[in-house]
Structures are given as structure tokens and as C-alpha cells.
Amino acid sequence: MAENAAVAASNTQNARASDAAIVLDDVVVAFRLADDVVYTAVERATLHVADGEFVAIVGPTGCGKSTLLNVTAGLVTPAAGAVNIFGNSLSSLNRQAGYLFQADALFPWKTALENVAIGLETSGTPVTDARARAREWLARVGLEAFADRYPHMLSGGQRKRVGLAQVLIRDPKILLMDEPFGPLDAQTRQIMGNLLLDLWTADRKAVLFVTHDLEEAIALSDRVVIMSAGPAARIIGDWRVPLTRPRDISEVKLDPAFHELHHDIWQKLKAEVLKGYAWSERV
Amino acid sequence: MSRINLLLLQVLVAVVSIALWHVLTTYPIFGKLLLPPFFFSNPVDVAAQIVAWFSSGVIWKHLWVTLIESILAFVLGSIGGVLVGFWFARQPRVAAVFDPYVKMVNALPRVVLAPIFALWLGLGIWSKVALGFTLVFFIVFFNVYQGVKEVSPTVLANARMLGMSERQLMRHVYWPSALSWMFSSLHTAVGFAVVGAVVGEYLGAAAGLGYLIQQAEGVFDVAGVFAGMFVLAAFVIVIDTVVSLIEKRLLIWRPAVGDARP
Numbered sequence: 139m140a141e142n143a144a145v146a147a148s149n150t151q152n153a154r155a156s157d158a159a160i161v162l163d164d165v166v167v168a169f170r171l172a173d174d175v176v177y178t179a180v181e182r183a184t185l186h187v188a189d190g191e192f193v194a195i196v197g198p199t200g201c202g203k204s205t206l207l208n209v210t211a212g213l214v215t216p217a218a219g220a221v222n223i224f225g226n227s228l229s230s231l232n233r234q235a236g237y238l239f240q241a242d243a244l245f246p247w248k249t250a251l252e253n254v255a256i257g258l259e260t261s262g263t264p265v266t267d268a269r270a271r272a273r274e275w276l277a278r279v280g281l282e283a284f285a286d287r288y289p290h291m292l293s294g295g296q297r298k299r300v301g302l303a304q305v306l307i308r309d310p311k312i313l314l315m316d317e318p319f320g321p322l323d324a325q326t327r328q329i330m331g332n333l334l335l336d337l338w339t340a341d342r343k344a345v346l347f348v349t350h351d352l353e354e355a356i357a358l359s360d361r362v363v364i365m366s367a368g369p370a371a372r373i374i375g376d377w378r379v380p381l382t383r384p385r386d387i388s389e390v391k392l393d394p395a396f397h398e399l400h401h402d403i404w405q406k407l408k409a410e411v412l413k414g415y416a417w418s419e420r421v
Numbered sequence: 422m423s424r425i426n427l428l429l430l431q432v433l434v435a436v437v438s439i440a441l442w443h444v445l446t447t448y449p450i451f452g453k454l455l456l457p458p459f460f461f462s463n464p465v466d467v468a469a470q471i472v473a474w475f476s477s478g479v480i481w482k483h484l485w486v487t488l489i490e491s492i493l494a495f496v497l498g499s500i501g502g503v504l505v506g507f508w509f510a511r512q513p514r515v516a517a518v519f520d521p522y523v524k525m526v527n528a529l530p531r532v533v534l535a536p537i538f539a540l541w542l543g544l545g546i547w548s549k550v551a552l553g554f555t556l557v558f559f560i561v562f563f564n565v566y567q568g569v570k571e572v573s574p575t576v577l578a579n580a581r582m583l584g585m586s587e588r589q590l591m592r593h594v595y596w597p598s599a600l601s602w603m604f605s606s607l608h609t610a611v612g613f614a615v616v617g618a619v620v621g622e623y624l625g626a627a628a629g630l631g632y633l634i635q636q637a638e639g640v641f642d643v644a645g646v647f648a649g650m651f652v653l654a655a656f657v658i659v660i661d662t663v664v665s666l667i668e669k670r671l672l673i674w675r676p677a678v679g680d681a682r683p
């Protein structure tokens with residue numbers, strides 16, 4: 139198991155820095171809670187994601203997964219360490235990234251269609267063109283019939299799909315996804331997972347995918363990264379997923395290699411989940 | 422409850438109240454009138470007064486004046502409230518400096534301002550508009566300020582990630598949010614615009630519903646006072662209905678009360 143992790147790590151380290159879509163080097167994130175209280179959420183996290191690579195981050199709740207995505211998006215500035223996007227140091231918002239947030243982020247005052255189109259309109263596409271392309275994207279996520287609904291009239295899963303279209307229509311080179319299937323039931327998760335894999339196969343972006351579901355992480359990604367429980371969470375494991383593509387999420391779970399990897403990762407993750415839980419109980 | 426049933430019950434309440442009023446002011450109970458007509462008038466006289474106003478047409482002038490004053494107070498107060506609300510919300514330092522003064526002025530009972538406005542602006546409509554303005558302004562201001570401040574940070578971050586410039590953020594995020602807050606207080610704001618106009622007229626004017634009521638009071642014409650109040654109430658209900666219609670159109674994206682989804 140440790141061997142596997144080491145191999146994966148050296149593989150990514152070998153990739154030249156300019157090849158890598160995302161390079162986080164010794165990133166430290168600290169939040170000021172009060173005047174003299176500083177909470178170190180993430181301690182020296184190092185993570186390289188190659189262009190076109192699909193990387194999943196798994197870790198106990200509150201460990202800093204969303205925080206790492208925020209750092210990559212340029213929404214949070216790390217206290218120390220370097221963030222490089224396609225070889226350039228990130229100093230403000232990450233313009234190459236599309237971000238599917240963990241919480242609801244659709245504009246409640248816009249219809250599904252307007253929500254999807256807005257990302258094109260902001261970069262100067264004429265409204266009619268933007269709307270036409272938004273319609274195509276809604277069809278791609280299976281929501282053609284819901285174009286004129288407002289977010290509060292959509293189910294949680296439908297909202298997530300609108301969010302996905304809203305992000306992908308801008309064709310970002312990097313896709314950040316924070317528990318995009320979080321509130322969905324098991325069947326819908328599979329459908330959404332396959333949808334995501336289809337879209338990603340058609341146009342390979344670098345993906346950083348946060349989930350608390352280890353099976354989902356393995357089924358979807360090229361690499362699975364494990365974080366330790368906070369505070370001062372670190373990246374404590376990095377596994378390459380030895381499954382071939384194209385994959386079907388429900389079939390891939392029958393593969394023996396899947397089970398072996400799941401077993402390996404779970405051994406390590408279990409301890410952290412318990413730790414994270416104990417710590418938050420104390421707080 | 423179906424619409425028809427609801428309407429019937431609502432009418433029933435009015436009928437019962439008026440009947441009660443009529444009985445108590447007309448027929449002695451145990452040899453005594455419970456509501457002396459000198460203080461409470463009676464429905465027949467009041468209705469006669471209202472009919473007289475409308476048939477002679479004198480009421481239209483007063484309604485028109487009050488309507489114009491209310492609309493001006495509402496529109497100007499809203500514009501002022503929106504502008505200052507946006508400005509303060511986007512410039513926390515300005516807001517911090519002015520904060521105590523805003524609270525001070527807002528705590529002031531506006532009635533005490535009426536004579537000053539009459540002094541400054543005369544007895545015409547503008548002193549009433551000014552009074553309504555001071556009421557409407559603060560309601561709209563506080564709501565817009567809140568609306569801009571309380572934009573969900575996630576929605577804001579999303580807007581930024583989707584490439585919105587500062588101007589686009591204003592248009593697509595802050596403005597709709599502020600508007601929804603403002604509209605939630607629309608009924609109050611419109612109500613206060615009318616209150617400002619009527620109170621202003623009551624304290625000194627040459628026309629308007631407030632003036633009408635004040636005149637009647639001056640000669641102890643209780644039927645006239647009640648008639649004025651009824652016309653005023655009907656006036657407010659009509660305006661409120663119009664506001665509801667506008668609100669429904671503009672806030673179509675909001676979940677109706679009761680089916681709010683998280």
C-alpha cells in the first residue's frame with residue numbers, strides 16, 4: 139500500500155511543472171478566528187494535478203477539502219506555500235478554473251437557462267448566442283424541459299446539474315468540484331457520475347473532485363488523495379487507480395482491482411475518520 | 422378555503438360590524454344608547470356623507486392630492502434609499518462614519534418634523550412629500566443596505582468565478598438581491614408614504630384626505646371624520662392591491678410563502 143502511494147507520488151513529481159495544471163507546494167492555510175486565535179486548517183499540503191488528470195480528494199469532514207479547492211480557485215490566499223496554475227503563480231482569482239461549489243450557488247433570481255447562459259454573457263457573448271448554447275448544455279445534462287424554472291422549483295439533483303452546465307459552458311481548463319453529488323440518492327449519484335465521466339471523456343480537463351464517498355472517488359478518478367483529520371490537516375496518501383477507461387460506475391465496482399484498492403485506502407482512511415470525529419466531538 | 426368562501430366571510434365581517442354599529446348607535450338598550458351618535462355618528466349618516474362627496478365630486482380633488490403626495494414621497498424616498506443603501510453597503514467606512522447619525526434621525530418621531538417642513542416648503546404638497554420621504558427613505562435604505570450585505574457569499578464567489586466584473590456583480594447579484602429585500606418592505610413603504618401625506622395634510626394644508634378629516638373634526642362633524650377614514654381606508658386597500666400585483670410580477674423567482682425550499 140505504501141509502495142503504491144510512493145509510486146504515484148513520484149510519478150506526479152516527475153511530471154514537469156509546466157505540464158501540471160495545478161501545483162500546490164507546501165500550502166498552509168490558516169484562519170484568524172479571533173484577534174489572537176489562529177486556526178491552521180491545512181498544514182503543508184503538496185498536490186500536483188497533471189493536465190487532463192482526474193484527481194479525487196477524500197477525507198474526514200472538516201479536514202480542509204473545500205479549503206484546498208478555494209485555494210486552487212484563488213478565493214483563499216494561503217498563509218505559506220506556492221500555488222501554480224499551468225506554470226504561473228496564482229496571485230488573484232483563478233481564471234482558468236470552473237468551480238462547482240458545495241453549497242447552493244445558483245442565482246435564485248435567474249431561470250435555469252439564464253443561470254447557465256450568464257457565464258458566457260459575462261465574457262461578452264451576445265445574449266441570444268449565449269442562450270442558444272445554454273439550451274444545448276441544459277439538454278446535455280438532461281434538463282431541456284426545465285429551462286424556464288427558477289432554482290427553487292428544481293430538485294437538489296437538478297440544481298446540481300444546472301450548476302454543472304453553468305460551469306462547463308465556459309469550457310474551463312480546470313474543473314473544481316466540491317461534493318457535487320453530495321445530497322443525492324445512490325441511483326442518481328451513479329447517473330450523475332456516468333454523465334460526468336461522459337462529459338469529461340469528450341473533453342479532458344484537469345479535475346479536482348472532492349467527495350466523502352470513497353467508492354465514488356475510486357470509480358471516477360485517476361488518482362485518489364487522502365487527507366488527514368484537522369486541525370492542521372495534511373495529505374497523507376496518494377493512490378493511482380489501476381482501472382481502465384472508459385468506465386461504467388456500476389460495473390467498475392465489480393472489478394477485483396477496485397476492491398483491493400478500496401481495502402487499502404480504507405485501512406488508512408478509517409483511522410482518520412475516527413480521529414476527525416473525536417476531535418469535533420471535543421470541540 | 423376557496424376564494425369565494427373567503428370573500429364571503431370577509432364581507433360577513435364587515436356586514437356584522439356595521440350592523441352592530443348601526444344598532445348600538447340607533448336603538449337604546451335598557452333605555453340608554455351604548456354608542457352616543459354625537460361621538461360615534463352612525464352608518465347611515467356616514468354613508469350619506471360619502472355619497473354626497475362622490476356625487477358632488479369634491480372628493481376627487483382631495484384624493485388626487487393625497488395620491489400625488491404619496492406617489493412622490495414613495496418614489497423619491499425609494500430612489501434616495503436605494504442610492505444611499507447601495508453606497509453605504511459598498512463603502513463600509515462611509516457607513517461606519519454615518520451610522521450614529523442615521524440611527525439618530527431614524528429615532529426621531531417624524532411628526533415633529535411636519536411644522537418645520539411646512540415652514541420651509543409652505544402649505545402645498547411639497548411639505549407632505551418631504552414628511553413621507555423621511556418615512557419611506559429609511560425603510561428602503563435599511564432594506565437595500567441589508568440586501569446588499571446579505572448576498573450569499575457562495576453566490577458571490579460563484580459570480581466571481583464565472584468571470585463577472587464589478588459592474589456585472591452590481592447588475593446580476595447585488596441589485597436583484599437588494600431589490601428582493603426592498604420589495605419585501607414595499608407594503609410598509611407605500612403605507613408610510615400615505616401616512617406621511619395624510620399626517621402632513623392633517624397638520625396644515627388646503628387639500629387632501631387629511632385636510633378633509635381635520636376640517637370635519639374642527640366642527641365636531643363626526644360623520645365627516647368617519648367618512649374621511651373610510652375613504653382613506655379604501656384608498657389604501659386599492660393602492661395595496663396594485664402593489665401586490667407589481668410585486669407578484671417582479672418577484673416571480675421567489676418561492677411562495679409556505680413552499681420555501683432550503
Ligand SMILES: Nc1ncnc2c1ncn2[C@@H]1O[C@H](COP(=O)(O)OP(=O)(O)OP(=O)(O)O)[C@@H](O)[C@H]1O
Binds near residue numbers: 203204206
Ligand atoms: N472562513 C473560515 N473561518 C474559520 N474557519 C474556517 C473557515 N473556513 C473553514 N474553516 C475551518 O477550516 C476547516 C476546514 O474546512 P473545510 O470547509 O475545508 O472542510 P471540508 O473538508 O470541506 O469539510 P466537509 O467535508 O464537511 O465539507 C474546518 O475546521 C472549518 O471549521
Ligand SMILES: [Mg+2]
Binds near residue numbers: 203204205240316
Ligand atoms: Mg467541504
